[in-house]
Amino acid sequence: MTSAFAPSEQSLVASAQELPAVDVAIVGAGIVGLSLACALRNSGLAIALIEATPYRRENTRGQAYALHQGSRYFFEGIGVWDKLMPHVQPFEVVQLSDADCPLMVDFYPQDLGTAAVGYVAEHAAIAETLQGILESASNVTLYCPWRVVTNEVQGDRAQLTLVSGDPTEAKVAHLAARLVVAADGGKSPLRQQMGIEPKGWKYPQSCVVATLDVAHPQPVMAYERFWPTGPMGVLPLPENRYRVVWTLPHPEAEAVAALDDRAFLAKLQPYLDPQMGEITAVSDRFVFPAQFMQVNSYAADRFVVIGDAAHRCHPVGGQGLNLGLRDVWNLAQQILATPLEEIGDRHHLMQFHRQRWWQNLLTLAFTDFLNRLFSNTWWPLVAGRRCGLWLLRTVSPLKRLVLRFMAGLLLPLPTNCQFPRRR
Ligand SMILES: Cc1cc2nc3c(=O)[nH]c(=O)nc-3n(C[C@H](O)[C@H](O)[C@H](O)COP(=O)(O)OP(=O)(O)OC[C@H]3O[C@@H](n4cnc5c(N)ncnc54)[C@H](O)[C@@H]3O)c2cc1C
Known part of the structure; x- marks a missing residue:
């Protein structure tokens, strides 16, 4: 078996320092890990949040997420939404269409009974807001840059081994x-080490992501247009900007992303809504391969997986982070309702697994179905899906049902996360 330590780190293991034991150790301070720490910040539990890479704003350029209504309720529940709201762009219409077919389906806030259909927020805005809130959380200790290399279960504790990422001082530490x-x-x-298997496949497609600046204010509309090569999602950002997620077969995606700004825009323009008007600037392009994955189990002894560590889906419909936030909501709620000495018991963790596995599978399967249905030129399928779009446009209850599902509101919402615990 290969060691999880680099050869230069192995000599340090014997002199490892002991860090103060905690109730919950969260490995990874992406949006999902940060959100869990925020959800538990008033709990009285001792929390460690461990992140391998120091956060840098420039590493997250071009990253933005469509947040659905369910995620808004989660952020409200943990008392974060008010601070996030100034950085969030609500959108008033979502439009679906099939290539250049003029049949469009428009979803409005009134179809959901809410003020907006959804929201878009940039990675930097969400991460910095959550980090700011955690600065005043006395029960959360941030270890950064520290990389978790091993996790071993010893009786009623899990024992993590961490290696410092600070180049000036090579250090190893243990945390129970x-x-x-x-x-x-x-x-x-970590998931691999705990014997949890990811199951799924890689799509033959990648997503090219770019941010566009437009000359004039536009209606705050998001749209998803399905082309035979793959779907294209366009999301409004604050300050007259749009984020484009353009799915293409791998070689085409690489080739398009490598074009200079002018050639890229010339290639992109025919796919965009003409209402967007003049584009004045385009950001660097980033390419992400699309993947479908869910783990066979969300739980092992004193161990759970959440967010992208547990599932990945096709970016069509912008569901990935929203699913991760729902994992956080369910897990935080369960941790807060569990007696202290039972936190980490397999019995409770398996309940979490059973709840999340099938709920996430429904959304993962739906995004896969959408991508397969529309990335296809076989005429009976084209005719069938256009009839489907017509039905969606015409039959209001069906439209509301689909929108509620995509907004994370069809399945029962967990209750509020705000109930402090005393030790
Ligand atoms: C093109 C594209 C568009 C998307 N659009 C949307 C959208 O519109 N809406 C949406 O909801 N979702 C969207 N997603 C999905 C979304 O990006 C992910 O679901 C989300 O970013 C996952 O967050 P995470 O915190 O789980 O993982 P990550 O962001 O990957 O964070 C994991 C963290 O763990 C740290 N780490 C890793 N290993 C260790 C270790 N050993 N020790 C310590 N730290 C460690 C990493 O440094 C990192 O900071 C999109 C995805 C793609 C590819």
């Missing part, structure tokens, strides 16, 4: 926790 939560992203080395 009742429960380890892996929010360490799609590759999750």
Whole structure:
């Protein structure tokens, strides 16, 4: 078996320092890990949040997420939404269409009974807001840059081994926790170590992501247009900007992303809504391969996986982070309702697994279905899906049902996370 330590780190293991034990150790301070720490900040539990890479704004350029109504309720529940709201762009219409077919389906806030259909927020805005809130949370200790290399269960504690990422001082440390939560992203080395298997496949497609500046204010509309090569999502951002997620077969995606600004815009323009008007600038392009994955189990002894470490879906419909936030909501609620000495018990963690596995599978399967249905030129399928769009446009209850599902409101919402615990 290969060691999780680099050869230069192995000599340090014997002199490892002991960090103060905690109730919950969260590995990974992406949006999902940060959100869990925020949800538990008033709990009285001792929390460690461990992040391998120091956060840098420039690493997250071009990253923005469509947040659905369910995620808004979650952020409200944990008392974060008010601080996030100034950085969020609500959108008033979402439009679906099939390539250049003139049949469009428009979703409005009144279809949901809410003030907006959804929201868009940039990674930097969400991360910095959550980090700011955690600065005053006395029960949350941030270890950054520290990389978790191993996790071993010893009796009623999990024992993590961490390696410092500070280049000036090579250090190894141990940290004991009742429960380890892996929010360490799609590759999750911890998940593999705990024998949790990811199941799924890679799509033959990648997403090219770019931000566009437009000359004039536009209606705040998001749209998803399905082309035979893959869907294209366009999301409004604050300050007359749009974020484009353009799915293409891998070679085309790489080629398009490598074009200079002018050639890229010339290639992109025919796919955009003409209402967007003149584009004045385009950001660097980033390419993300699309993947479908869900773990066979969300839980092991004193261990759970959440967020991209547990599932990844096609970006069509912008569901990935929203699912991760729902994991956080369910897990935080369960941790807060569990007696202290039982936190990390397999019995409770398996309940979390059973709840999240099938709920997430429904959304993962729906995004897969959408991508397969529309990335296809077989005429009976084209005719069938256009009839489907017509039905969606015409039959209001069907339209509301689909929108409620995509907004995370069809399945029962967890109750509020705000109930402080005394130790
Ligand atoms: C093109 C594209 C568009 C998307 N659009 C949307 C959208 O509109 N809406 C939406 O809801 N979702 C969207 N998603 C999905 C979304 O990006 C992810 O679901 C989300 O970013 C996952 O967050 P996370 O915190 O789980 O993982 P990550 O953001 O990957 O964070 C994991 C963290 O763990 C740290 N880490 C890893 N290993 C260790 C270790 N050993 N020790 C310590 N720390 C460690 C990493 O440094 C990282 O900071 C999109 C995805 C793609 C590819």
